[in-house]
Amino acid sequence: MQDTPAPRICSVLGCEARLRTSNAIGRCREHAYIPAAGAVCAADGCDQPLRKDNTTGFCTPHKRARDRGPVPKRDLSGRVYPDRTCPDCGAVFTPASATQERCADCRPGRRRDLRRKQEWDTCSVDGCGAKLRASNTTGRCSPHRRTVPRAGCAADGCGKPLRKDNGTGYCDDHRTAKAREPARPCGAPGCDRTLRTDNTTGYCSDHVEPYWRTQEYLAKRRADYHAEPKPPDTRRTCSVDGCDRKLRSDNTSSRCVDHIYIPLDLPVCAVDGCGKRLISRNTTGRCWEHCGSYWADDAPKCGEPGCGKTLYRDNQTGFCHRHRKAYRDTYNREYYDLNQADLREYSRLYREVYADEHRAAASAWNAENPAARQAMHARRRQRVAVAMDDIDRLLSAFYRIAIRDDPCYYCGSPITDHTDHFFPLAKGGTDHWFNLVRSCRADNLSKQVQCGTRYLLLLSGG
Numbered sequence: 536m537q538d539t540p541a542p543r544i545c546s547v548l549g550c551e552a553r554l555r556t557s558n559a560i561g562r563c564r565e566h567a568y569i570p571a572a573g574a575v576c577a578a579d580g581c582d583q584p585l586r587k588d589n590t591t592g593f594c595t596p597h598k599r600a601r602d603r604g605p606v607p608k609r610d611l612s613g614r615v616y617p618d619r620t621c622p623d624c625g626a627v628f629t630p631a632s633a634t635q636e637r638c639a640d641c642r643p644g645r646r647r648d649l650r651r652k653q654e655w656d657t658c659s660v661d662g663c664g665a666k667l668r669a670s671n672t673t674g675r676c677s678p679h680r681r682t683v684p685r686a687g688c689a690a691d692g693c694g695k696p697l698r699k700d701n702g703t704g705y706c707d708d709h710r711t712a713k714a715r716e717p718a719r720p721c722g723a724p725g726c727d728r729t730l731r732t733d734n735t736t737g738y739c740s741d742h743v744e745p746y747w748r749t750q751e752y753l754a755k756r757r758a759d760y761h762a763e764p765k766p767p768d769t770r771r772t773c774s775v776d777g778c779d780r781k782l783r784s785d786n787t788s789s790r791c792v793d794h795i796y797i798p799l800d801l802p803v804c805a806v807d808g809c810g811k812r813l814i815s816r817n818t819t820g821r822c823w824e825h826c827g828s829y830w831a832d833d834a835p836k837c838g839e840p841g842c843g844k845t846l847y848r849d850n851q852t853g854f855c856h857r858h859r860k861a862y863r864d865t866y867n868r869e870y871y872d873l874n875q876a877d878l879r880e881y882s883r884l885y886r887e888v889y890a891d892e893h894r895a896a897a898s899a900w901n902a903e904n905p906a907a908r909q910a911m912h913a914r915r916r917q918r919v920a921v922a923m924d925d926i927d928r929l930l931s932a933f934y935r936i937a938i939r940d941d942p943c944y945y946c947g948s949p950i951t952d953h954t955d956h957f958f959p960l961a962k963g964g965t966d967h968w969f970n971l972v973r974s975c976r977a978d979n980l981s982k983q984v985q986c987g988t989r990y991l992l993l994l995s996g997g
Contacts, residue, residue, distance in 0.1 A: 691717065703785065711783070722746075838862075879983060886980075919966040927967055934968035944972035945982070945994060953979040957987035 543554040545563040552563035560567060576583045576594040583594035591598055618627050621638040628638040656667045658676040665676035673680055686701075687694040690709035703710055721728045723742035730739060738746045746752055771782045773791040780791040788795050804811045804822040811822040837844040839858040846855060854862045871878060886893045901908050923931075935954055942949050944957075955974035958964030961984045972987065982990045 710785070883981065915960065918960045921965060923966060930968045931966055931971065934971055938971070938973050941973040943975040943978060944987075945974060945978040945991060948975045948978075950975060952976045955979050955982065955987075959984045959986065962986065 543558070543561075544550070545552045545554060545566060546561040547563070547566045550563060550566060552565070554561070554563060574585045574589075575581070576585060576597055577592045578594070578597040581594060581597060583596075585592075585594060617630075619630055619636070620627055621636075621641055623637055623641040626638050626640075630636075656671070656674075657663075658665045658667060658679055659674040660676070660679040663676060663679060665678075667674070667676060686697050686704070688697060688706040688709055689704045690706070693706060693709055695706040695708075697704070697706060716732055719730045719734070719737070720726070721730060721739040721742060722737040723739070726739060726742060728739040728741075730737070736743050736746055736752075770784075771786070771789070772778070773780045773782065773794060774789040778791060778794060780793070782789070782791060802813050802817075802820070803809070804813060804825060805820040809822060809825060811824075813820070813822060835846045835850075835853075836842070837846060837855040837858060838853040839855070842855060842858060844855040844857075846853070852859050852862050920928075938954070939951075941951065943951050944955070951973045953974045953976060955972050955978075956964045956966070957970050957972050959982075960966075964970055974982070978990075985993075
């Protein structure tokens with residue numbers, strides 16, 4: 536059987552820490568950052584070993600000292616570069632790198648001299664004589680570097696710069712052939728007003744009326760009347776089905792302005808009579824308006840008898856929008872009956888945590904709905920007055936005064952603010968004196984519409 540090799544230990548003298556088999560530096564974790572060459576602090580009288588990643592040349596106590604003198608540059612192995620002599624001033628200095636040839640005082644001057652010896656070019660923008668650096672490849676200075684020369688409008692006397700995507704060679708004002716026609720002045724002597732391109736009289740609006748009475752105009756009118764009729768308009772129409780709009784002479788898309796951005800190779804909605812174009816990623820074959828509906832033979836219908844309305848694909852109630860309210864009310868009522876205790880406990884906790892917000896919301900609702908508040912009090916008064924005569928109401932009033940200093944009937948607290956109905960009015964209780972007990976605020980709000988016996992059992996844990 537092959538013998539197990541002896542474990543390796545740290546190579547630092549006096550350290551016997553065992554090394555892992557994957558350790559390649561020969562030192563433990565505590566001495567991993569101490570270089571093998573033994574680089575030490577450069578401060579006088581300090582031989583503290585430095586870590587491998589130390590780039591200052593000093594240990595931690597001497598790193599921020601101000602009286603230690605110039606710090607020699609060291610690389611990661613702790614080696615100091617040999618001193619050199621500056622060729623410009625003859626001073627001896629310690630270089631910061633192996634390629635540094637001049638001292639720190641002569642390096643900026645050397646850069647300026649080299650910059651002056653370069654052959655400068657000037658900016659190519661007209662009227663700008665800024666000199667360019669030798670590394671400049673744009674031919675323009677810094678203020679004009681982002682200025683890209685653009686083509687101008689080809690119309691005579693215009694010269695407006697065109698957009699990069701302009702394919703006509705003319706600006707918006709001269710894009711049509713009529714707009715590019717040279718301006719014509721008015722034919723009246725002494726009038727220099729410019730005529731519109733569609734002007735056929737040769738006179739402006741101020742001098743056209745005298746022209747109408749001349750023989751030249753009358754002869755032209757007779758010649759136009761007896762001339763052959765003009766040929767029909769043979770301009771192209773929009774290639775979209777159902778559109779008969781005329782196209783301009785420079786139109787290259789074969790579509791009018793309303794349909795120029797609609798790709799004709801896209802499919803249309805599969806619903807009869809819709810005709811809306813579909814986007815390329817549409818996989819349903821229907822537009823957004825008809826995407827949610829079933830259009831198959833087995834389309835589900837509304838569950839309301841006599842309705843027969845087709846339901847949308849995401850419908851989960853089985854009823855259309857018109858008959859969904861009855862289903863929702865039934866569902867909410869059943870959910871409340873099943874989770875009545877949890878919902879009441881949640882409401883009680885909400886009122887305790889957000890007491891101020893709850894009171895503010897209740898006050899705002901009462902102020903906005905006075906009729907509903909009055910109706911609620913009227914229904915309560917009707918329930919209280921059931922099977923009670925004047926004597927019963929008088930006894931109830933005196934009994935309320937008699938028990939106003941009694942402790943709480945449910946918890947025994949001496950502080951009581953409410954008079955509670957042991958059998959709640961909502962469950963058929965009355966306002967007779969034998970149904971009245973004194974209660975604290977917490978127990979009266981927690982009891983809600985429960986019977987007093989049931990509430991006492993809940994308090995006792997029964």
